[in-house]
Amino acid sequence: xxxxxxxxxxxxxxxxxxxxxxxxxxxxxxxxxxxxxxxxxxxxxxxxxxxxxxxxxxxxxxxxxxxxxxxxxxxxxxxxxxxxxxxxxxxxxxxxxxxxxxxxxxxxxxxxxxxxxxxxxxxxxxxxxxxxxxxxxxxxxxxxxxxxxxxxxxxxxxxxxxxxxxxxxxxxxxxxxxxxxxxxxxxxxxxxxxxxxxxxxxxxxxxxxxxxxxxxxxxxxxxxxxxxxxxxxxxxxxxxxxxxxxxxxxxxxxxxxxxxxxxxxxxxxxxxxxxxxxxxxxxxxxxxxxxxxxxxxxxxxxxxxxxxxxxxxx
Amino acid sequence: xxxxxxxxxxxxxxxxxxxxxxxxxxxxxxxxxxxxxxxxxxxxxxxxxxxxxxxxxxxxxxxxxxxxxxxxxxxxxxxxxxxxxxxxxxxxxxxxxxxxxxxxxxxxxxxxxxxxxxxxxxxxxxxxxxxxxxxxxxxxxxxxxxxxxxxxxxxxxxxxxxxxxxxxxxxxxxxxxxxxxxxxxxxxxxxxxxxxxxxxxxxxxxxxxxxxxxxxxxxxxxxxxxxxxxxxxxxxxxxxxxx
Numbered sequence: 001x002x003x004x005x006x007x008x009x010x011x012x013x014x015x016x017x018x019x020x021x022x023x024x025x026x027x028x029x030x031x032x033x034x035x036x037x038x039x040x041x042x043x044x045x046x047x048x049x050x051x052x053x054x055x056x057x058x059x060x061x062x063x064x065x066x067x068x069x070x071x072x073x074x075x076x077x078x079x080x081x082x083x084x085x086x087x088x089x090x091x092x093x094x095x096x097x098x099x100x101x102x103x104x105x106x107x108x109x110x111x112x113x114x115x116x117x118x119x120x121x122x123x124x125x126x127x128x129x130x131x132x133x134x135x136x137x138x139x140x141x142x143x144x145x146x147x148x149x150x151x152x153x154x155x156x157x158x159x160x161x162x163x164x165x166x167x168x169x170x171x172x173x174x175x176x177x178x179x180x181x182x183x184x185x186x187x188x189x190x191x192x193x194x195x196x197x198x199x200x201x202x203x204x205x206x207x208x209x210x211x212x213x214x215x216x217x218x219x220x221x222x223x224x225x226x227x228x229x230x231x232x233x234x235x236x237x238x239x240x241x242x243x244x245x246x247x248x249x250x251x252x253x254x255x256x257x258x259x260x261x262x263x264x265x266x267x268x269x270x271x272x273x274x275x276x277x278x279x280x281x282x283x284x285x286x287x288x289x290x291x292x293x294x295x296x297x298x299x300x301x302x303x304x305x306x307x308x309x310x311x312x313x314x
Numbered sequence: 315x316x317x318x319x320x321x322x323x324x325x326x327x328x329x330x331x332x333x334x335x336x337x338x339x340x341x342x343x344x345x346x347x348x349x350x351x352x353x354x355x356x357x358x359x360x361x362x363x364x365x366x367x368x369x370x371x372x373x374x375x376x377x378x379x380x381x382x383x384x385x386x387x388x389x390x391x392x393x394x395x396x397x398x399x400x401x402x403x404x405x406x407x408x409x410x411x412x413x414x415x416x417x418x419x420x421x422x423x424x425x426x427x428x429x430x431x432x433x434x435x436x437x438x439x440x441x442x443x444x445x446x447x448x449x450x451x452x453x454x455x456x457x458x459x460x461x462x463x464x465x466x467x468x469x470x471x472x473x474x475x476x477x478x479x480x481x482x483x484x485x486x487x488x489x490x491x492x493x494x495x496x497x498x499x500x501x502x503x504x505x506x507x508x509x510x511x512x513x514x515x516x517x518x519x520x521x522x523x524x525x526x527x528x529x530x531x532x533x534x535x536x537x538x539x540x541x542x543x544x545x546x547x548x549x550x551x552x553x554x555x556x557x
Contacts, residue, residue, distance in 0.1 A: 114369070190415075197405045197416040204403030207365055208417030209391035209461055 026161060031283045032276060033162045037172040039275025041234060044175040045248050046255030046267035047182060048226035054262030055199045055219045057120055058108065061127040063227050063252060064245025065134035070096045070228020071235040071244065072138065075147050085152055089174070089232050093225040100224030103130065104217045112213040131245075138242035147240040149232070171233045178229055179268065182222070186264070195219060199262065247291070254298045260311025269309055273297065317343050317378055317464045319364075319395065319497060324373035326359050326521075333359040335521035336373075341465055341497040346487065348512035348529070349501045352542050355518040357501040358400065361467045364499075365397045366390040377464070392419065396458035397467035400501075402450040404457065406443035410434055413442050413453055418460040428459040431493075432486060448479045452486070459490070465497045466490070472504040480504060484511050505543070509533060517542060 045067070052058050074092035078085060107126050111119040153166030164172075186192035194215055197205040206212050230248060231240075238244055255274050259266025274294050281293035301308060319341040326334040334356040341347055349357050362368040364375050366387040374383045382390055396417070404413050410429070418425040429435045432452040437445065442453060451471055458466055468487075472480050484507050491498060502508045508515065508529070515532045517524040519541045525532065532538055 193408070193412055193416055196408055196412075200405040200407055201403045203367060203387075203399070204405060205416065206387040207367065207391055207397055207399075207403075208457060209388045209419060210416065211388045 027283070030162045031279050033159065034164060034168070035276035035279030036272055037164060037168050037275070038279060039272030040172045040179070041175045041230065041271075042251060042255055042275050043268045043271025044178055044226060044233070045230045045252040046259065046271045047179055047264065048223040048230070049252045050256050050259070050262060050264055050267040051182075051195075051226070052220055052223040053256065054264070055195045056111075056216045058111070058123040058216075058220070059120060059127065060220075060223065061124060061249070062103075062130040062134060063127075063224070064247075064249030065131050065138075066096055066100065066224040066227040066245070067231035067248050068138060068240070068242065068245035069099070069134065069231070070225075071149070071231035071240040072142055072147070073228065074232035075149055075235065075240055078149065085149065085232075089229060092232055093229050096228035097221040097225040100221040101217045103224075104220035108216070108220065109213065112216060131249075135242050135245075142242065144242065149235040149240070151236050167236045171236075174233050175230070178226065182226065183264065191215070191218065251294060254294045256308070257298055258301050258308055260308030262312070263308070263310035266308055266310035317394070317497070318376070319465045319499075320376040321360070321364060322374040322376065324360065324363060324375070325371045326356070326363055326368065327371045332521050334363065334370075337518065337521070337523050339499075339516055339523070339526070341499050343464065343497045344491060344495045345513045346491055346498045346500055346511055348508040348515040349499060349518065350503070350505070350508060350515060350532075350542065351518035351524070354520075356521040357518055358469055360518070361397060361469055361499070361501055364390075365395060365467055391417070391461050391463075394462070394464035395467065396461045396463035396465075398451070398454040398458055398469055398471060400470040400473060402447075402454045404442045404445075404450055404453050407441060409439050409441055410445070410453055411438040414457055414460045417457045420460075420462050424462065425460045428456040431459065431489070432456040448475055448483075451475070451483070455486070455490075459494070463496060465499065468498060468500045468502075470501055470503060472502055472507050475504075480507055483507070487511055 049060065049063055052060050070092055073095050074085070074088045077083060077088040077091050081088075107130065108123055110116045111122060116122045151167045152170045155166050156163040157166050157169040186195060194205065194210045197208065197210060198212060198215060202212065231245065234248070251274065255270035256267050257270075258273055259268070259270025274297065277293045277297050278290050282290050285293075321337060321339045324334050324337045325332065337356070337360060339347070349360070351357055359368065363370045366382070366385055366389070370383055374381055376382065377393055377395060380393065382393060382395075385393070405416065408416070414425045414429055415422075426435065429438060432455055434449060434452055434456060437449070442450065445453060455468075455471065471487075472483055475483060487498065487500070488511055490496065500508065500512065512529055514526065515529050516526045517532060517538050524537055524541065525535050527535070533543070
C-alpha cells in the first residue's frame with residue numbers, strides 16, 4: 001500500500017513493474033470496495049428521499065435536518081442513558097419517526113384535502129422553512145460545538161485482500177440491513193402494497209379504499225427515520241453539528257437524480273455509484289474536490305440521461 | 315331494509331361553469347341505471363362527486379341513512395360505493411393479483427372469486443401493464459368488486475372496445491347484477507349496450523336531468539332524440555347492429 005495517496009498511478013514505472021502492477025490493482029480493489037461501502041450508506045439516504053417522493057410526490061428539503069436530529073438524538077440517548085449504539089439507533093429512529101409523523105400531520109396535511117393547488121410546490125416551501133427552523137433550533141438547544149459518537153468498531157476489518165475501517169464496515173452492514181428491511185416491507189406487506197399503489201395511481205388507490213393521508217404520514221415518518229439512521233450511522237465519521245445535514249441532503253438528491261426519481265432500485269444503485277465516484281476521484285485525482293465528483297456525475301446524467309438510470313420517462 | 319343510494323339536488327360548479335345543475339337520482343340494489351347524454355353533460359362529474367373524487371358545490375349524496383356528501387373517497391369506498399374510471403386507473407407495476415388485493419377488504423378467497431368472475435384468474439401473476447386495454451377494464455371492475463360494494467359506478471366501460479368485447483362486457487355486467495345483487499350506475503356512450511342492459515335510463519343534458527325512464531321510452535323520446543341520439547332511424551339501425 002505504499003502507493004496509496006493522492007497520486008497513486010504515478011507510482012508505477014519505478015522498480016519492479018510486476019509488483020507495481022499488483023499493488024496498483026490491489027489499491028484499485030481497495031478503493032472500489034471502500035467506495036461501495038460508503039455508497040451503501042449513501043443509498044440509505046437516497047432511499048429515504050425516494051420513498052417520500054415516490055409515494056407522495058413530496059420533496060422534503062428538511063431531510064438533512066432529520067438526519068442531523070437523528071444523530072443528536074442517538075448521541076444523547078447514548079450519553080444520558082449510557083446504552084450502546086445498537087440500542088440507541090432504533091430508539092432514535094423511533095423518536096424521529098414520531099417527529100416525522102407529527103410534522104406531516106401538522107404541516108403537510110393540507111396537501112391531501114385539495115386545499116392546496118400545487119402540492120409539490122407547497123411541500124417544497126414548507127420543508128424548506130422547516131429545514132431553517134430545525135437548524136436554528138438545533139443551535140439554540142445543542143450549541144454550535146461538535147459532538148462525537150465514538151467509533152463503533154475500532155481498528156480495521158480484513159475482507160480477503162481488502163482492509164476496511166471497522167466503523168465503515170459496520171455502517172455498511174447496518175445500512176444494508178435497513179435497506180433490506182425497508183425493501184421487504186414495501187414488497188411484502190399490505191401497507192407496502194398500498195404505498196406502491198399510491199405511487200402508481202393516487203386516485204386509483206384512493207377509490208380503492210386506501211387512506212391517503214394516513215399512509216402519507218407513515219411514509220413520511222419512515223422516510224425521516226431512515227434519514228435519522230443515516231445521520232447516526234455516519235456520525236462517527238462526520239461528527240455532529242447543527243448544519244451537518246446540508247451535505248447529505250444534497251448528496252441524497254444527487255443520488256435520486258442519478259438513480260431516477262421515485263425508483264427504489266435507482267436510489268440504491270445511485271448511492272453506490274456516488275460512493276464509488278467520490279472515492280475513486282479522491283484517490284486518483286484529488287481528495288480536496290471530493291464533493292465535485294458527485295456533482296460532475298450529476299451533470300453528466302442531467303445532460304445525457306435526465307430521467308436517471310431507473311426513472312420513468314414522463 | 316334494502317340499500318339505497320340517493321343523490322339529492324346535486325350541483326357542481328367549476329368556476330363559472332355549472333357542470334351538474336340540480337340533479338336528483340336514486341339507485342337500488344339489483345338494478346342497472348344507464349346515465350347517458352352528450353359530451354359535457356356532466357355524467358362523469360356526477361360520478362366523481364358521488365365517489366368523493368370531487369366535492370359537490372351544493373346538494374347531498376345519501377347512502378342509506380348516511381350523508382356521504384363530504385366523505386373522502388376511501389371512506390366512501392369502504393362504505394360500499396366502488397367505481398371505475400374511463401381511463402383505467404389500475405396500478406401498472408403491480409401484478410393483477412396485487413391490484414385486486416389493494417382494494418380487497420374481505421379476504422383472499424373473495425378477491426380471487428372476483429378475478430375469476432371477470433375471467434382474469436389465469437393472468438393473476440402478470441403485471442397489470444401487460445394486459446390489453448379490454449383486460450385492464452375488467453381488472454378495474456374486479457378491483458371495484460373486491461371492495462365488496464353495495465353500489466358500483468361505471469364510467470364508460472365500453473369505450474374503445476370492439477364488438478366482441480362489448481358483448482362480453484354486457485354479459486359480465488348482467489352477471490354482476492344478478493349474482494351479486496348490487497346496484498350499478500353506468501355512464502355510457504355505446505347505446506346498444508345501454509339499451510340492452512339497463513333497467514332504467516337517465517339522460518343528462520347541460521348538467522340537468524332531461525328525462526328518466528325505461529330504455530324503450532328513452533329511445534322514442536323526442537327530446538332525447540333532439541339533443542343526443544339524433545334521428546330515430548339511425549338509432550334503430552345501431553341497435554340492430556349491436557344486438
